[in-house]
Amino acid sequence: MRIILLGAPGSGKGTVAEGLRSAYGFPKISTGDLLREAVREGTPLGIVAASQMGKGGLVDDATVLALLRERLARDDCRGGHVLDGFPRTLAQADSLESIGAPGPEVVFDLQVSDEVVLRRLTNRRTCPKCEAIYHLLNKPPKTAGICDACGTALVQRNDDTSEVIVERLRTYHAKTEPLVARYAAKGALYRIDGDGPAGAVLGEVRKVLDAVLGRAESTGTGE
Ligand SMILES: [Zn+2]
Structure with missing residues (x-):
């Protein structure tokens, strides 16, 4: 099953992708992870990406696509995958098709109000050393401002x-809503209420996915 997750920053896409991976075994593919991995391993594409990021810019779409093409060809993607964070725009969806990737069978749009996103992200603190993530309201560290795991001072x-989140949300709505409309027109779109706690959101996604998988099986078009 080929799955795409859409949702604003702070909508919980990463958590849902991780939940789908552990429940169904679909690998979670995020372009951020792919870039970090390629840079860490010093692959030819990683070297290109590192030099673009080093100049303070974004990595160009051609490099991201080359990484995706290579990732989607690996054995673990034969039964499907979950794409988290790409495509975000119509142009990126077109470019994904241009490398021969078949379109998604299921697209989840995690809908979260801007107010909830602001509350989630402005209270987020991260550990610069071990990358642990805390939330001042929902998951505070035991000692204020200090990482439980390694004792490093947390940062925002x-x-x-x-200000930055409001701008990111504006960009998200402008660029991604046309993509949502396209997938809706193809009958692949499922809207999920993402305002609730992470467990409830994942439960809702799984309910829909189970129904789609059951339908695919009964008509003999499943994997
Ligand atoms: Zn830490």
Whole structure:
């Protein structure tokens, strides 16, 4: 089953993708993870990506697509995958098709109100050393401002301040809503209420996916 997750920053896509991986075994593919992995391993594409990021820019779509093409060809993707964070725009969806990737069978749109996103992200604190993530309201560290795991002082990421989040949300709505409309027109779109706690959101996604998988099986078109 080929699955795409859409949702604003802070909508919980990463948590849902991880839940789908552990429940169904579909690998979770995020372009952020792919870039970090390629840079860490110093692959030819990783070297290109590192030099673009080093100049303070974004990695270009051609490099991201090359990484995706290579990732989607690996054995563990034969039964499907969950794409988290790509495509975000119509142009990216087109470019994904241009490398021969078949379109998604299921697209989940995690719908979260801007207010909830702001509350989630402005309270987020991360550990710069071990990358543990805390939330001042829902998952505070035992000692204020200090990582439970390694004792390092927690920081707020620059892109988790409210001005930046409002801007990211505006960009998200402008660029991604046309993509949502396209997938809806293809009958692949499922809207999920993402305002609730992570467990409830994942439960809702799984309920829909089980129904789709059951239908695919009974008509003999499943994997
Ligand atoms: Zn830590």
